[in-house]
Amino acid sequence: MAGAPRKKMVGRYEVGWTIGHGSFGKVKFAIDADTGVPVAMKVLDKATILNHRMLQQVAAPPSPSLDPSTLSSSH
Numbered sequence: 001m002a003g004a005p006r007k008k009m010v011g012r013y014e015v016g017w018t019i020g021h022g023s024f025g026k027v028k029f030a031i032d033a034d035t036g037v038p039v040a041m042k043v044l045d046k047a048t049i050l051n052h053r054m055l056q057q058v059a060a061p062p063s064p065s066l067d068p069s070t071l072s073s074s075h
């Protein structure tokens, strides 16, 4: 018996399907497992980060602006 499919977790976020694609990677639907709040999680392409010298920004300490944005009705 295979059982239920494994949930992919990134930190406290349960990652789901791909919502869209942008210039720097893709955006995934995710749920904050602690609160149940749905968010949009941007997944950056490693090669693009290196090419654009964005590594310092990505490695910076977490700040509110780096948190996955809450899904908005504008998208």
Ligand SMILES: Nc1ncnc2c1ncn2[C@@H]1O[C@H](COP(=O)(O)OP(=O)(O)OP(=O)(O)O)[C@@H](O)[C@H]1O
Residues within 6 Å of the ligand: 019, 020, 021, 022, 023, 024, 025, 026, 027, 040, 042, 069, 070, 071, 072, 075
């Ligand atoms: N907060 C969000 N809620 C719902 N969907 C989103 C959200 N943010 C992004 N998306 C979806 O993901 C797609 C890609 O978004 P993303 O921000 O990566 O690209 P972008 O708008 O082209 O900006 P960038 O130039 O930074 O790549 C959007 O077109 C939209 O479909």
